[in-house]
Amino acid sequence: MDRIIINGGQPLSGTISISGSKNACLPIMAASILTDQNINLSNVPNLEDIKTMSKVLTSLDVEVDTSKANENKITLKYLNTGKSIAEYDLVRKMRASILVLGPLLARKRHASVSLPGGCAIGARPVDLHLNALAKLGAEFKLDRGYIECSAPKGLKGEEITFPTISVGATESLLMAATLAEGRTKLNNIAIEPEVIDLIHCLQSMGAKIEITDQRTVIIEGVKELFGTSHNIISDRIETLTYVIAGALTGENLKIENIQLEHVSNVLEIFKSLNIDFSFNNSSLNINKTKIFQGIELETREYPGFPTDMQAQLMVLLSKANSESVITENIFENRYMHVPELNRMGANISVEGKKAIIKPSEKLIGAEVMATDLRASVSLILAGLIAEGETVVNRVYHLDRGYEQVESKLKNVGAVIKRV
Ligand code: UD1
Numbered sequence: 423m424d425r426i427i428i429n430g431g432q433p434l435s436g437t438i439s440i441s442g443s444k445n446a447c448l449p450i451m452a453a454s455i456l457t458d459q460n461i462n463l464s465n466v467p468n469l470e471d472i473k474t475m476s477k478v479l480t481s482l483d484v485e486v487d488t489s490k491a492n493e494n495k496i497t498l499k500y501l502n503t504g505k506s507i508a509e510y511d512l513v514r515k516m517r518a519s520i521l522v523l524g525p526l527l528a529r530k531r532h533a534s535v536s537l538p539g540g541c542a543i544g545a546r547p548v549d550l551h552l553n554a555l556a557k558l559g560a561e562f563k564l565d566r567g568y569i570e571c572s573a574p575k576g577l578k579g580e581e582i583t584f585p586t587i588s589v590g591a592t593e594s595l596l597m598a599a600t601l602a603e604g605r606t607k608l609n610n611i612a613i614e615p616e617v618i619d620l621i622h623c624l625q626s627m628g629a630k631i632e633i634t635d636q637r638t639v640i641i642e643g644v645k646e647l648f649g650t651s652h653n654i655i656s657d658r659i660e661t662l663t664y665v666i667a668g669a670l671t672g673e674n675l676k677i678e679n680i681q682l683e684h685v686s687n688v689l690e691i692f693k694s695l696n697i698d699f700s701f702n703n704s705s706l707n708i709n710k711t712k713i714f715q716g717i718e719l720e721t722r723e724y725p726g727f728p729t730d731m732q733a734q735l736m737v738l739l740s741k742a743n744s745e746s747v748i749t750e751n752i753f754e755n756r757y758m759h760v761p762e763l764n765r766m767g768a769n770i771s772v773e774g775k776k777a778i779i780k781p782s783e784k785l786i787g788a789e790v791m792a793t794d795l796r797a798s799v800s801l802i803l804a805g806l807i808a809e810g811e812t813v814v815n816r817v818y819h820l821d822r823g824y825e826q827v828e829s830k831l832k833n834v835g836a837v838i839k840r841v
Contacts, residue, residue: 423657424821426814426828428805429837430787433710435673436834440661440680441467441653441825442494446616449593450623450652451475453486454498455525456600457627459649461498466654470818474516478508497535500694502529504541510536510567512613516822520548520590521573524598527560537564550584550591557582558595558602578602579643587612587723593620599641599675600629606641607716613637615684619655626650633644650822657685659730660824661706663799665689666734667831668708670695670807675834678705687725691717695742697798716781721752733759739779740768741807744777759797762790766804766812787812796821802827808834 441735442465452475454461466472468491476486479498483505487497505524513519527531538548544694552562552569558577563570579602592612597620599606600791611617613636621631621639627650630642631764636693668675669692678737682689692699695715699708716739721729729752739762741744750756754794764770766788792798798820805812814820817840820827828838 423815423816424840425819426802426817426838426840428787428802428808428812428814430785430805430808430810430812432671432806432835433673433829434667434806434836435672437676437835438664438679438830439680440656440664441465443467443619443634444469444471444823445589445614446619446653447472448475449521449597449616449620450654451479451498452525452714453597453620453624453627454479454520455482455522455529455622456597457647457649458500458502461627462495463498463648463650464495464651464653465656465691466491466494466496467657468492469825470822471516471518474512476516478512478522478686481512482506487524488585498677499562500529505531506530508535508755510535515539520551521593521597524555525570526579527555527571527573528601530599531573531576534568535571539749539767541695550586550588551594554582554584554591554595555598558598558606558742577602579606581607581609581772583609586612589614589617592617596620596624596631596639596641599643600624600631601642601645602641602649604643606643607640608639609637611637611639612723613660615655623650623652626652644687650797650812655684656681657821659728659796661685662688662731663734663803665692665697665699665708665822666738667803667806668699669711669714670803671736672708672710675708677708680704680706687787688727688731690723691719691727697737714738714742716746716779717744718747720749723752729753729756730796732756733796734803735769736760736763736777736779736808737768737800737803740782740785742779742781744781748777748779749775749779751775758793758837759800762793762797766808767791768804784809786810789813789815790821792816795819799824799827802831802838806831
C-alpha cells in the first residue's frame with residue numbers, strides 16, 4: 423500500500439495550478455444519463471473518484487471516452503440499453519454513486535442502486551434523496567442492500583422543501599426534475615458552487631431551471647435533453663488547502679487557475695486570522711504568516727465555512743497565538759484526524775461537536791494514518807511544517823480527491839515522495 427513521506431520545514435515557492443472540481447464533475451457525469459447525445463467535459467481532474475464514477479456509468483451503459491483524460495477531457499454518451507443496476511462493488515467505493523439514481527429514474531423509470539459507501543464519516547444516510555424523489559412519484563424498497571426504485575407512471579413535478587440542506591439530495595432532485603412532467607419547485611436547496619455548476623450544465627443541455635431566490639429553484643420539465651460541452655469549475659477546496667500550505671510555509675507561493683468568487687467567503691475568514699495574501703481574478707499570492715490569530719468558527723453550508731476545510735484549518739490553528747474552537751455542524755464523527763495530529767504534537771481536544779485547538783510550539787514528524795480524504799491532506803500539511811520525517815499511511819484516500827498532490831508540492835520545493 424502506498425505511503426507518502428515528507429521531510430518538513432521547506433519553504434514553498436513557485437506556482438501551483440488548481441485542478442477541476444471533483445465534486446462538481448461527479449454529478450455532471452451522472453447527468454450524462456439524461457440524454458442520448460455526447461457530453462464533452464473539460465477541466466476534469468484525473469482522480470480515483472472520477473475513475474470510479476466512470477466505472478459506475480460504464481456498467482450502466484454510458485460510453486466513457488477517456489482517451490484525452492491526460493488533457494483533462496472526457497466524453498460521455500448514454501447508450502440507453504436496458505441496464506439500470508449500479509452494483510455494490512462499485513458503489514461501495516464512493517458514496518456519490520447515489521447520484522445516478524435520479525437520472526436513471528427520470529430516463530428508465532427504474533433503478534437499482536446499492537446503498538453507498540464512501541468516506542467513513544458519520545452515518546451519511548440517503549433518506550433526503552429518497553424522500554424527495556418519492557414526492558415526484560418514485561417508489562422504493564430495500565432489497566438485499568439495494569435500493570430498488572421505480573416510477574411506473576413517470577416522475578411528476580411537485581413542490582418540495584428539504585428538511586435540511588443537502589448538496590447530494592439537491593443535485594439528485596435537480597437532475598430528476600429536468601425530465602419530470604410539469605413544474606418542480608425545490609425549497610431550502612444547497613447553493614454550493616458545485617450545485618450551481620450542475621445547474622449551468624443542465625441548462626446548456628436544454629433544461630429549464632431558474633433560481634428564484636437564495637435557496638429556491640424552479641424546474642419546468644422538458645421532454646428531452648441534448649448534448650453539450652462544459653468546462654468544470656476549479657476546485658475551491660483544493661485552492662483553499664494550498665492557501666493554508668502557503669500560509670504555513672510559503673515564500674511568494676502563487677496559486678493559479680482559481681475561481682475567486684468561490685473562495686472569497688473563506689478568504690474573508692483567513693484575512694481575520696492575519697494570513698498574508700493578495701489576489702487577482704484567477705490567482706493568489708501567499709506568504710508564510712508569522713502570527714496567526716486564534717478563532718472560533720462553525721462549519722456550515724455554503725456560503726458558510728466548508729466542512730471539507732475543517733481538518734486543514736485545524737493544522738493552521740495549532741500554530742495560532744491563542745486558543746481556537748471549531749464546531750463541526752455538517753458531519754458527525756469528522757474528527758478522526760485529531761488523534762493523528764496530536765501524535766505529531768498538536769494539542770487538540772474534542773468535546774462532542776466542538777474541537778478545542780490549543781497553540782502548540784512545534785509539530786514533530788511521526789508515522790500517521792489517513793482516515794478520510796480531507797483528513798489525509800491535513801496530515802500532509804502537518805508534515806510540511808513538522809520537524810523531521812512524517813509518514814502518511816493509507817494515502818488511497820488522498821488519491822480520491824487531490825490531483826498529483828506530491829508533484830504539485832514537490833514542484834514548489836517540498837521534500838515529499840510516495841513509496
Ligand atoms: C457533498 C460533498 C462533500 C461535502 C458535503 C458537505 C460531493 C461528492 N461531496 O457530500 O465533499 O463534505 O457535500 O458540503 O459533492 N444527509 C442526510 N440524508 C441524506 C443526505 C445527507 O441525513 O439523504 C446528511 C449528511 O449525513 C450530512 C448532511 O446531510 O450530515 C450534509 O450532507 P450532504 O450535503 O448531502 O453531503 P454530500 O452530498 O454527501
